[in-house]
Amino acid sequence: MIEVQHLTKRYGPVTAVDDVSFKAERGEILGFLGPNGAGKTTTMRVLTGYMPATEGKALVAGYDVLEQPVEAKRRTGYLPETPPLYPDMTVFDYLTFCARIKGVPRSERASRLQSVMEKTQITDMRNRHCAKLSKGYRQRVGLAQALLHNPDVLILDEPTAGLDVKQQNETRRLIKGLGGDHTIILSTHILPEVSQTCNRIIIMNRGRVVAVDTPDNLNARLRGSETMYVQVDAMGADAEGTLSSIPGVTRVSLSDRHDGSIGYEVESEAGRDVRRHLASSVVSQGWGLLELRPMRLSLEEIFLQIITTEDAAGAPEAAAEASRE
Amino acid sequence: MRLEHPRPRRRPAVSNILAIAHKELKGYFASPIAYVVIGLYAIMFGYFFYALLLYFDRQSMQMAGLGGAQPVNVNEGLIRPVFLNTTVIFLFILPMVTMRTYSEEKRSGTIELLLTAPLTDFQIIAGKFLGAMGLYAAMLAVTLPHIAALFWLGNPEWIPIVVTYLGLLLMGGCFISVGLFISSLTKNQIVAVMATFTVFLMLWVINWIASFMGPRAQDVLNYLSITDHLDDFTRGVIDTKHLVYYISFISFGLYLTMRSVDTERWRG
Numbered sequence: 001m002i003e004v005q006h007l008t009k010r011y012g013p014v015t016a017v018d019d020v021s022f023k024a025e026r027g028e029i030l031g032f033l034g035p036n037g038a039g040k041t042t043t044m045r046v047l048t049g050y051m052p053a054t055e056g057k058a059l060v061a062g063y064d065v066l067e068q069p070v071e072a073k074r075r076t077g078y079l080p081e082t083p084p085l086y087p088d089m090t091v092f093d094y095l096t097f098c099a100r101i102k103g104v105p106r107s108e109r110a111s112r113l114q115s116v117m118e119k120t121q122i123t124d125m126r127n128r129h130c131a132k133l134s135k136g137y138r139q140r141v142g143l144a145q146a147l148l149h150n151p152d153v154l155i156l157d158e159p160t161a162g163l164d165v166k167q168q169n170e171t172r173r174l175i176k177g178l179g180g181d182h183t184i185i186l187s188t189h190i191l192p193e194v195s196q197t198c199n200r201i202i203i204m205n206r207g208r209v210v211a212v213d214t215p216d217n218l219n220a221r222l223r224g225s226e227t228m229y230v231q232v233d234a235m236g237a238d239a240e241g242t243l244s245s246i247p248g249v250t251r252v253s254l255s256d257r258h259d260g261s262i263g264y265e266v267e268s269e270a271g272r273d274v275r276r277h278l279a280s281s282v283v284s285q286g287w288g289l290l291e292l293r294p295m296r297l298s299l300e301e302i303f304l305q306i307i308t309t310e311d312a313a314g315a316p317e318a319a320a321e322a323s324r325e
Numbered sequence: 326m327r328l329e330h331p332r333p334r335r336r337p338a339v340s341n342i343l344a345i346a347h348k349e350l351k352g353y354f355a356s357p358i359a360y361v362v363i364g365l366y367a368i369m370f371g372y373f374f375y376a377l378l379l380y381f382d383r384q385s386m387q388m389a390g391l392g393g394a395q396p397v398n399v400n401e402g403l404i405r406p407v408f409l410n411t412t413v414i415f416l417f418i419l420p421m422v423t424m425r426t427y428s429e430e431k432r433s434g435t436i437e438l439l440l441t442a443p444l445t446d447f448q449i450i451a452g453k454f455l456g457a458m459g460l461y462a463a464m465l466a467v468t469l470p471h472i473a474a475l476f477w478l479g480n481p482e483w484i485p486i487v488v489t490y491l492g493l494l495l496m497g498g499c500f501i502s503v504g505l506f507i508s509s510l511t512k513n514q515i516v517a518v519m520a521t522f523t524v525f526l527m528l529w530v531i532n533w534i535a536s537f538m539g540p541r542a543q544d545v546l547n548y549l550s551i552t553d554h555l556d557d558f559t560r561g562v563i564d565t566k567h568l569v570y571y572i573s574f575i576s577f578g579l580y581l582t583m584r585s586v587d588t589e590r591w592r593g
Binding site for chain 1: 340341344345347348351352355356433434435436437438439440441442443444445590591592
């Protein structure tokens, strides 16, 4: 449904997107994750035909966005970072105008408008001027605009930015519901958002794709070892020694200390479950086992890990670039 | 490709252009711009008309007193000077009409909506041009009651009047196409309005130095002057020379706008 091949976009000497390739199948929800300036918006703008790429190709629903822009755009709905609303227009007038320029036939216009307004819950606001809408409603009107012509592909640039928690959840649910019918690409820097809504994640940094995978796989890929959190009441005894003598345990480090009890982080070889051993050896010492739980890397940690290793690798290059400018 | 999706029907370019033009025109009337522009023009035109009417009145009295052989022609003596004199008002007013066409869309980000909708650049530009022309036509409509009054009181010839309006529309089209182009160059409306005004003024006065130049340069400068071409229209003469000038001027302005929008895309 979406295919991007070796896409590069340069603004003068600055390379915003550098040799990016990826694919999205029908019905998939793809999350773009990355720090500000990673090239997410630029990639999206190329896909929507807002700007041409310097090199490479982008296909939407089988149409090259540069060669057959009108055909590609007909099948794309786009919500830019700032919803493109005309302040002087009412919500209804605005959506009518959008329907006209997106080629929704006159006979279907009223019903499309109605269904899109219901889906995005903006029906009460239909006669309100866009200038007077709250941030949450602006975002929703922007989303409604993107859905109007029932496009195959939806491209949403930070759809939940600036919304409160309740609205964010509603928007995510809406987006999730839209997947299946539409192929969706959304960008965000809110990490739980991608793991909740997306089937696949593309992590971008400094214009490059640094990882493409499902949230689960990304998690597994980065866990070279298993980490357990153990809290024991060892009554002053040396628990650390005992814990590190358990077979399979590679490292024990002190995590926190409460009155009487001590928490440890216990790392073990990957794929080896040491929980039973841990529990029995603590209990056999006559200590109290207060807590035992696996520590998963959160998406946040994965993200930081990927970005930092990437940055460390790219640092000399960046320094050289900086000195040249 | 799934078939149950209602595919948007292919719509002719004209309806896209009209959609944009309609939006533009509505935008003018939703903001104070349309009212200010039409109001200012109505006041100025009214004053010019009154002043020239007084002058015309005195002149025809004098002619009558002298027992003039023929009565003064209303078309030549009043209508033509009124329109020729009031064209200067457009110099000030039209930059206000065109300043926001692109600048505002760029500033507010709505340009992203237009450029990612299934429209061609030409459709967007033509729509914006027609929208501005619509407002300009509304301004010209303000002059109709004055002309109607002349028909009621006297009997002017109507053909030169219609031709004059045609000339005025074409002349305004030139200004608007230049204004569109300048607006497409900047996000800042003040810059747009000042630059447009300057270019209009230059086009207005470009032949003032003509009489000091050699014959070749003189012809070129006279040809470039926008207002010079209006003269024959106000006499009721449609000369292809002037039609070609105005139409190619408008096309060139719109072409420059297209190039500018396209360049902007590449630059990002």
